[in-house]
Amino acid sequence: MAKMIFVQDVAFEAFGVEYLSAYVKSKGHTVDLIILNQEKNNFNPVAYLADQKPDVVGFSITTIDHQWSTALAKKIRQEERLAGTLVIFGGAHPTMSPSMIEDDGVDMICVGEGEYALAELLDHIDKGVRDHSTIKNIYVKKDGHVFKNELRPLIENYDLLPFPDRDIYFKYPILRDMTTKKFFSARGCPYHCTYCNNHYYQKLFAGLGKYVVYRRPEHVIEEIKYVRQKYGFKHVYLAAETVTTNHPWLKKFLELYKKEIAVPFSCLSRVNELDEDIIKNLADAGCYFTSFGLESGSDRLRNGLLKRGMSREKLLEVAALLHKYKIKFLVHQIFALPTETIEEAFETVHMCVRMKADSTWSTIFQPYKGTEIYQYCKTNNLLVSEEVSENVNSLYAQSTLKQPHIKEISNLQKLVLICLKCPVAIPLIRAAIKLPNNIFFEFISKINMLISFRLRYRLGYVEMLGMYLRSKKRFG
Ligand code: B12
Numbered sequence: 321m322a323k324m325i326f327v328q329d330v331a332f333e334a335f336g337v338e339y340l341s342a343y344v345k346s347k348g349h350t351v352d353l354i355i356l357n358q359e360k361n362n363f364n365p366v367a368y369l370a371d372q373k374p375d376v377v378g379f380s381i382t383t384i385d386h387q388w389s390t391a392l393a394k395k396i397r398q399e400e401r402l403a404g405t406l407v408i409f410g411g412a413h414p415t416m417s418p419s420m421i422e423d424d425g426v427d428m429i430c431v432g433e434g435e436y437a438l439a440e441l442l443d444h445i446d447k448g449v450r451d452h453s454t455i456k457n458i459y460v461k462k463d464g465h466v467f468k469n470e471l472r473p474l475i476e477n478y479d480l481l482p483f484p485d486r487d488i489y490f491k492y493p494i495l496r497d498m499t500t501k502k503f504f505s506a507r508g509c510p511y512h513c514t515y516c517n518n519h520y521y522q523k524l525f526a527g528l529g530k531y532v533v534y535r536r537p538e539h540v541i542e543e544i545k546y547v548r549q550k551y552g553f554k555h556v557y558l559a560a561e562t563v564t565t566n567h568p569w570l571k572k573f574l575e576l577y578k579k580e581i582a583v584p585f586s587c588l589s590r591v592n593e594l595d596e597d598i599i600k601n602l603a604d605a606g607c608y609f610t611s612f613g614l615e616s617g618s619d620r621l622r623n624g625l626l627k628r629g630m631s632r633e634k635l636l637e638v639a640a641l642l643h644k645y646k647i648k649f650l651v652h653q654i655f656a657l658p659t660e661t662i663e664e665a666f667e668t669v670h671m672c673v674r675m676k677a678d679s680t681w682s683t684i685f686q687p688y689k690g691t692e693i694y695q696y697c698k699t700n701n702l703l704v705s706e707e708v709s710e711n712v713n714s715l716y717a718q719s720t721l722k723q724p725h726i727k728e729i730s731n732l733q734k735l736v737l738i739c740l741k742c743p744v745a746i747p748l749i750r751a752a753i754k755l756p757n758n759i760f761f762e763f764i765s766k767i768n769m770l771i772s773f774r775l776r777y778r779l780g781y782v783e784m785l786g787m788y789l790r791s792k793k794r795f796g
């Protein structure tokens with residue numbers, strides 16, 4: 321049977337990898353994972369892989385992983401002892417930016433869902449088939465050519481897939497010891513926000529099946545019970561984009577959850593999908609925390625540029641209802657959006673203050689290739705360069721746009737916590753953002769992130785500190 325090792329740089333559970341691992345293991349193959357920042361300081365991934373001699377090394381990547389992962393792939397390709405090992409990439413970045421097949425060290429990429437494609441590849445290896453140039457969803461380099469195979473239909477029924485394989489992640493204490501365990505209840509999202517992958521995927525997979533597909537509520541409950549029995553947890557986090565989208569699904573799920581699981585949970589949500597009835601149902605079933613995208617407080621940017629489709633009135637109404645039902649909430653914000661002015665950036669801050677958000681997740685805008693907004697930035701000559709946009713390498717990277725006020729707005733992104741907790745300080749912040757970025761700004765930004773983690777995962781202070789120290793680069 322074929323042997324595969326996934327490589328990841330920082331410690332978080334990727335559902336994609338868990339699903340792939342579970343599926344190919346069910347076909348008899350062997351899968352392992354290494355998380356680089358959880359290994360010893362002198363750990364050498366190439367030497368480790370050369371000792372292990374896997375048939376395939378896999379990277380599941382978003383754009384922020386492009387740089388480190390392709391640098392490592394290049395080193396793998398140069399190692400003689402790994403000459404027979406294939407290097408394959410999958411995930412959001414190769415799906416939206418398939419030109420990365422041309423990168424050195426990349427033998428193959430998977431566009432879209434990988435369960436069947438990866439199983440076919442590993443079966444080939446197992447049977448000694450050397451020509452992989454016809455596997456659907458796979459782009460492969462062969463004899464100096466790139467074979468771009470067609471896409472296969474989307475998986476219709478996720479209930480038929482094995483539960484995600486958490487074992488490969490839970491060998492690492494930082495993930496196993498988390499008292500919150502995460503679950504994914506659906507794939508896809510029906511909205512068309514211009515900065516997100518979903519409108520691109522909707523077009524890419526048009527005609528290949530239903531794009532938004534829910535698992536049966538009973539099946540998700542079964543998985544939660546299985547995880548409780550196998551690993552234990554104190555809280556549950558429902559991480560899919562569409563937890564609150566389909567109200568009949570949600571009500572059925574919450575009814576079962578209350579009866580059969582009954583532990584506090586947190587979830588993602590979308591403001592236009594929340595009303596008093598749904599919020600009451602969530603609270604009754606034990607929801608203690610939710611997070612949703614505000615992205616921008618400016619109507620021009622939120623509804624015009626980003627196509628979010630949510631009014632100020634609705635945002636304030638939902639915030640008041642969440643407070644009424646004692647559900648804490650975090651607001652996602654994106655700063656340094658294309659054409660954003662300083663006043664518009666402050667509108668974002670003011671909106672969070674008016675909503676009395678418990679916390680914020682504040683990021684700097686990045687234009688991801690394939691998105692409508694990437695095209696907007698390109699057409700309006702706002703990109704520093706295409707190469708820079710494809711190689712952002714930090715979770716909270718600097719802006720990759722050239723436009724006025726980037727410095728001030730990027731500084732504001734780091735100081736949101738002060739504005740939220742002490743709005744009278746906002747005039748002072750207006751002056752402070754003119755200074756160069758410094759360790760104080762970075763420190764406030766990190767504290768903001770830690771508060772968000774603490775709230776979502778209900779961490780105690782000691783647990784939070786432990787997680788911070790063990791996660792190293794994760795917060796860097
Ligand atoms: C859950 C989630 C997270 C989780 C887990 C991330 C992860 N990498 O899995 C957390 C909270 C950690 C996270 C963080 C971030 N995320 Co996120 N996240 C998502 C979300 C909502 C769902 C991903 C998911 O689990 N889907 C379900 C699984 C089953 O699907 P999948 O991951 O696509 O995997 C399938 C295929 O892609 C393929 N596949 C995947 N990997 C591989 C590998 C191989 C070898 C093969 C063969 C196939 C294959 O097979 C899988 C099974 O079919 C997506 C949106 C979306 N719908 O994709 C955004 C998304 C992936 N995130 C995004 C971003 C920007 C981020 C952050 C940078 C945000 C930030 N500033 O903090 C960080 C980056 C972290 C990182 N290094 O990946 C962007 C990525 C855009 C881009 N071009 O890079 C997305 C697409 C949302 C968006 N804005 O458009 N995220």
Ligand code: SF4
Pocket residue numbers: 509510511512513516517518519561590613
């Ligand atoms: S609602 Fe969220 S997941 Fe859905 S398209 Fe918009 S940003 Fe993407």
